[in-house]
Amino acid sequence: MKRPHQPRNDPVSDVLQAPPRAGLLFAMNRFTTDCRLCPRLATFLDGVRAAQPDYFAKPVPSFGEAGTPLLIVGLAPGMHGANRTGRPFTGDYAGELLYSTLHKFGLSTAAEPLDANKQANPALKLKGCRITNAVRCLPPQNKPEPAEIRQCNAYLVQELAALPRGASILALGTIAHEAVLRAGGLKVKDFKFGHNARHVLPGGLKLYDSYHCSRYNTQTKRLTEAMLHQVFESILEQHTLRP
Numbered sequence: 181m182k183r184p185h186q187p188r189n190d191p192v193s194d195v196l197q198a199p200p201r202a203g204l205l206f207a208m209n210r211f212t213t214d215c216r217l218c219p220r221l222a223t224f225l226d227g228v229r230a231a232q233p234d235y236f237a238k239p240v241p242s243f244g245e246a247g248t249p250l251l252i253v254g255l256a257p258g259m260h261g262a263n264r265t266g267r268p269f270t271g272d273y274a275g276e277l278l279y280s281t282l283h284k285f286g287l288s289t290a291a292e293p294l295d296a297n298k299q300a301n302p303a304l305k306l307k308g309c310r311i312t313n314a315v316r317c318l319p320p321q322n323k324p325e326p327a328e329i330r331q332c333n334a335y336l337v338q339e340l341a342a343l344p345r346g347a348s349i350l351a352l353g354t355i356a357h358e359a360v361l362r363a364g365g366l367k368v369k370d371f372k373f374g375h376n377a378r379h380v381l382p383g384g385l386k387l388y389d390s391y392h393c394s395r396y397n398t399q400t401k402r403l404t405e406a407m408l409h410q411v412f413e414s415i416l417e418q419h420t421l422r423p
C-alpha cells in the first residue's frame with residue numbers, strides 16, 4: 181500500500197506544518213540588499229554596477245507587504261528589468277504581462293509597472309499579494325547555478341514562514357516551483373510541476389503553477405495571456421485575496 185507523503189523531519193518542513201515561529205526566523209540571516217553569499221553572483225553584479233551606474237544592480241527585495249494571502253515566486257531578476265529598477269518583474273516584458281494581469285484581477289492599484297521616467301511606478305501598490313524571486317541576484321545568462329538556488333532558498337523559507345495559514349503560492353516556472361518545495365522541505369517528485377496545477381501542501385498552503393511569463397514563453401505561445409488569466413481565476417476561485 182502506498183504510504184502517504186511524509187515531509188522530511190527537519191526544521192524547515194515545520195514552516196508548512198505550523199504557524200510562523202519567531203525562533204525559526206531569528207535563526208536565519210535576514211535578507212539585505214548587501215547580501216554576497218553567492219560569490220559568483222556578487223562579483224557579476226559588481227561588474228554590472230560598474231558598467232551601468234544607474235542600474236539597481238543589487239539583490240532585489242520582495243515587493244508588497246509580508247504576510248499577504250498570495251505569494252508570487254519568479255525565477256530571478258532580469259538584466260534590464262528588476263536588476264535595473266530594483267523591483268521584481270519591473271522593467272521588462274514579463275512584468276508588463278504580470279502586472280497587467282494583477283490589475284485585471286484587482287490585485288494591484290495600477291497596470292503599468294513603470295512611471296513616465298521608466299522607473300518603478302510609485303503609484304503601483306499590490307493588494308493581497310507579494311512578489312519575490314527564487315534567486316534575488318541577477319544571474320549571468322539568466323541561469324543561476326544549483327548552489328545559488330540553494331543558498332538563496334533561506335530567504336524563501338522566511339517568505340513562507342510569514343504566510344498566513346491557508347495562503348496560496350504561485351510559482352512561475354519549474355525553478356520557482358522546485359524552490360518553493362525545497363523551502364518547505366518537500367520532495368519535487370511528490371508535487372509535479374504542471375501549468376495551472378494546484379498542489380495542497382502539508383499544513384494547508386496551496387501551491388499553484390504557471391509557465392513563467394517571459395517574453396520567450398509568450399512568443400513561442402507556451403504561455404498566452406489567457407492561460408495566465410486562467411491561473412489567477414483558479415486561485416481566486418479558492419479564496420478572496422482582495423482586501
Ligand code: SF4
Binds near residue numbers: 218315316
Ligand atoms: S542570490 Fe540570494 S543568497 Fe545569493 S547573493 Fe544574491 S541575495 Fe544572497
